[in-house]
Amino acid sequence: MEPAPALRADARHNRARILEAAREAFATRGLDVPMAAIARRAGVGVATLYRRFPSRETLITEVFGDELAACASVVDEALADPDPWRGFCSAIEKVCAMQVADLGFTEAFLTAFPDAIDYERTRVRAERGFAEVVRRAKAAGRLRADFDLADLTLLLKANCGVAAGAREAAEAGSRRLVAYLLQSFRAEHAAPLPPAPPLTLALLHERR
Amino acid sequence: MEPAPALRADARHNRARILEAAREAFATRGLDVPMAAIARRAGVGVATLYRRFPSRETLITEVFGDELAACASVVDEALADPDPWRGFCSAIEKVCAMQVADLGFTEAFLTAFPDAIDYERTRVRAERGFAEVVRRAKAAGRLRADFDLADLTLLLKANCGVAAGAREAAEAGSRRLVAYLLQSFRAEHAAPLPPAPPLTLALLHERR
DNA sequence: ACGTAAATGGACGGCCCTCTCCGGTTAGCC
DNA sequence: GGCTAACCGGAGAGGGCCGTCCATTTACGT
Structure with missing residues (x-):
């Protein structure tokens, strides 16, 4: 698909440094971190960064491609678990833990990148898998x-709110929130009926 | 406490217009809306806005003072309910609905204003009241x-994450999230034990 | 060793936001 | 009606970030 322009050795090296710097910056300061900060952290000029990643989105897509793949494999692990319920729970717990660990990941998850094809494909795969887990x-x-499948969205957004706080509180809070919600998801506790779920997966990314 | 500088009639009028404009702007676009936008909406110059409210925080404090008071009265209503559980549920439902209805309110709730004395006092009152409801x-x-009382914080932050989305989805999502959580809070469903709650009320405002 | 194309980084113009200064305007009192 | 202090609004300085341009440096094939 790619003609592979064959970067020069130094360019390849810098590209890696940029990705690493971006990963760190996004994780700790969120997706809004200035491009200049990333460049400085990577020890390159802004121009180099922009040449390699024309837009911020390009960079984000690349950085979080791996993590999204990790998400998908979490779902695969859940499917591999002989106990369906345990698989369901552990998938949710793991993804939520990932969200808390990486501030940028959360935002990336919630921000649509309609242009990122691979991104979208992996996400669809994860969604399919999760549907099967359910x-x-x-x-x-x-x-x-x-x-409802949309309840996953709901949980992720809720967890996102918790993840925004101070690191320590976010970790403990997220675990507790997930524990509460998993409890509500159990079939035995289904007695009272909650309202309808008009949250679609696609609506996850809507702004106001 | 205030010597009440006795504003001139036109100044008083403009002050009210600014507050109204700020209320609208914060509700729909969040707390980050430019000061100039608020001024324009209010039909005054930026200078007038800054003269009346020296800092953005001053303005925010004033605008959300009422809403915070509304929060406190929600707690009072809950206490007035002869059925403690129904009071508990309705208090939570109402506050969450308020969060969803007003984007700025959510942010204001999560952002500490150590200087706003009245603000703090009302909040402490609401917390005391809620502790009694619990x-x-x-x-x-x-x-x-x-x-745990910190579970209220947890719920508010979670709801905040849901509230950040598109209006319609946020409303339905919040209702569903609250329904799920209230179910988990019921004494009958307490079987499995969730992890410890190291979230303190004070930690609500921490950034990273 | 050398030439060339690739790669680099800092400087710069554009945009948006915050907050202040100041000349003109107006309410309120006599 | 007229005076004065309070009030007004726009212009603009200051700062931050984005994204580009270009003179210089560097990798790499021969």
């Missing part, structure tokens, strides 16, 4: 029948 | 015993 957990009678 | 609900055997 199906299995329901079939096993452990997950409440009215659990 | 005590009553536990005493009635409806609220799980290990519910």
Whole structure:
């Protein structure tokens, strides 16, 4: 697909340094960190950064490609678990932990990049997989029948709010929130009926 | 406490217009809206705005003073309810609805203003009241015993994450999230034990 | 060793935001 | 009606970030 322009050795080296710097910067200060800060951290000029990654989105897409893939593999692990409910729980716990660990990841998750094809493809794969995890957990009678796929979105956004706080509080808070919610998702506790779920996965990225 | 400088009529009028404009702007576009936009909306110059409210925080404090008071009265209503559990639930539902309805309110809630004395006082009052609501609900055997006051913080932050999305999705999502969590808070469902709650109320405002 | 194309980084113009200064205007009192 | 202090609004200085341009440096094939 790519003609692979064959970067020169120094350029390749700098590209790696930029990605590393961006990863650190995004994780600690969020997606809004100035491009100049990333460049400085990478020990390159701004021009170099812009030449390699024409837009901020390009950079973000590249940086979080791996982490999104990690997300997808978390779902795969869940599917591999012989216990459907345990798989469901651990998938959610792991993704939420990832969100808390990396401030930028959370934002990247919530910000749409319609142009990033790979990105989108991986996400769709993860969603498909998760749908299967949900199906299995329901079939096993452990997950409440009215659990909606959009509830994952809901949980992620909620967790995102918790993740925004101070590191330590965010970690503990997220774990507790997830524990509470997983409890509500259990089939046994489904007695009272919550309102309808008009949250679609696509709506995850909407701004106001 | 205030010597009340006795504003001239036109100044008083403009002050009110500014507050109204700021209220609208904060609600729809969040706390980061440019001062110039507020001034324009109010039909005054920027200088007038700055003369009346020397800092953005002053303005925010004034604007959300009422809403915070509304929060406190929600707690009072909850205390007035003869059914402790119903009071507990409705207090949470109402505050969360307020968060969703006003984008700025959410941010204001999460941003500390150590200088705003009244602000702080009202908040402490609301917290005291809510602690009593919790005590009553536990005493009635409806609220799980290990519910921690910090769980309110947790819920508010989670709801805040949901509230950040598109209006319609945010409303429905928040309702559903609250329903899920309230279910987990019921004493009957307390079977599995969630992790410890090291989230203090004070930590609500921490940045990273 | 050398020539060339690739790569570099800092300086710069443009844009948006905050906050202040100041000449003109107006309310309120006599 | 007229005076004065309070009030007004726009212009502009200051600062931050974005994204580009270009003179200089550097890798790498021969």
